[in-house]
Amino acid sequence: MQVIIMDARLARSRTLTLSGTRLVLAGLVFSLVLMCVAAGLYHLVFLKGAREGWPVIGDLVRLVVKDDTDQRNRFVRQNLDAMARKVGEMQARMVQLESLSDRVSGLAGIPLPASTGDKPGKAPGQGGVLVASRPLSMDELQRTLDELDAISGQRADLMTVLESRLLDQLLSKHMIPTQEPVPGHMVGSGFGWRIDPITGRSALHTGLDFPAATGSAILAAAGGVVVTQEFHPEYGNMVEIDHGNQVITRYAHASRVFVRRGDLVRRGQKIALVGTTGRSTGPHLHFEVWVQGVLQDPKKFLAAGDAATRAQSVTASVAPIAGAATPVARR
Template sequence: MQVIITDAWLAKSRALHLSGWQLLAAALSASLVLMLVAAGMYHWVFLKGAREGWPVIGSVVRLMIKDETEQRDRYLRENLNVMARKVGDMEARMMQLESLGARVSGLAGVSMDLKTPPGRGGALVSARPLSLEELQATLDDLERLTNQRVDLMTVIESRLFDQRIRKMMVPTQAPVPGKPLGSAFGWRIDPISGTSALHTGQDYQADTGTPILAAAGGVVVTQSYHPEYGQMIEVDHGNELITRYAHASRVHVRKGDLVKRGQRIAEVGTSGRSTGPHLHFEVLVQGIPQDPKKFLNLNPNPVTVAGARAGAVAAP
């Protein structure tokens, strides 16, 4: 394509030769410039009309703002409704948790005196849509109640753990399970001296080498040979409660060892002042011998008491 440019007096002329690609690029450039100018003018006119309140433009602006506001309100309302349903589910679960907590606290011996705020509690049901402020207030109440429940459950857990530990420290485990009982706690005729004497423990008849189990968890405070008790072990369970295991043939723990309920600590024997293989088991509270049956009977599976066999009773 050839373009000829001349001045006003036709004194000079100039010819421009444009190829097809150059002509297309020029057209596109001109179009882009026109679009930018039009957009700028439209923007300037629209803003000026909105600021100065031109009737037509003002109406368009109000419609746009109204539509945008309605869309935003509808979006917020839909999200508030979803959140309200979830909060309602949370409150219903909080009621279930409160009921469960009441039962568990009764087992743990903990007083549960937690009250929901006035006018609240239960599933979140409302006849009218909730506002954002009301929903936030409900969430704040739920957070406060949740913190209270967490504190309560922590106390209950601590109390139940303490009760479990105390229970595990009470000698209710038979030291020689399944074996018949010999001489019981109390006054009897001493099998060696033939005189009346207090038998301070409970005898278990068993063959030499039969495992002796710890009646409860505790710390070994004595592991030595006693002239009367023979190979003897004493386990301290706290609260001035001690169990004693006598006449062992072999011991498996030492002084200072921690033992668990049911742990093998020794083997039945006939060491010391004894007339036959057996275990002499004692329970002492503040150093005073107690009847072991008072503790062993707390076990849901107590050992059946059998008659004593002759020649298998101990002196101490």
């Protein structure tokens, strides 16, 4: 590429020859100079005009800044509204949780502790007609979240207490000897005074006799620990189970025993087989209940177990009917 430079006064001309490399370098230099000039003009004119509030440039800057601020505010408001809706859903679920804990505590027979409201963590009764609503601010949303966090903590503590109480009740229930030791067999001889079948004289019968075929299963009346497993001259093969709270059950005249001293047994576990060992006239189980070292009539405990079983059966049969009769709202 050739560039001809002419001087009119001197009537002279000069020719410059640019190769490809020189042409590229010249273009780069020109572009760099143009960028520097543009940056200088921007700094001198636009920024200075924005700082000093020149009429046109200041208005343009304020318009750009205002638009950017509006967009940022709209974005923040949309996020706050979304968070407010989530908080509303959390509050609704918290109300459901409060109602559930009230029902559970009622079923467990555990009174709830008193608080400033009707229930722990619940604000006093409020209500009224919604006249107008407004968006929540960040501070209000934060306060609401803090309140929900405090209420959820209180409810978690309450449910922990309920769980502990229900577990205690469950353990107590399973540690009370209400399970029939020989299911399906009637009592042959009851607790109290009777004519002794061997001597023919009046004597105190210290338990219940369950006549059954030799080899019939003997079940633990409740969960506990085996404290005695031995052969007794009168009781024959005998097992004693400690159920805690100074409650002990005794199973006598067994033909075979499946547990040993120190074993943990659960309610309804097979611990022995019916036999006629010891002082006995025929195959049967002699069953005793001791409370704080005093003999008790086992029939009272077994009757309580039968009543609980019947109540559970009635509840199970009524629940499906009640559920079918309750209309389900759908949206």
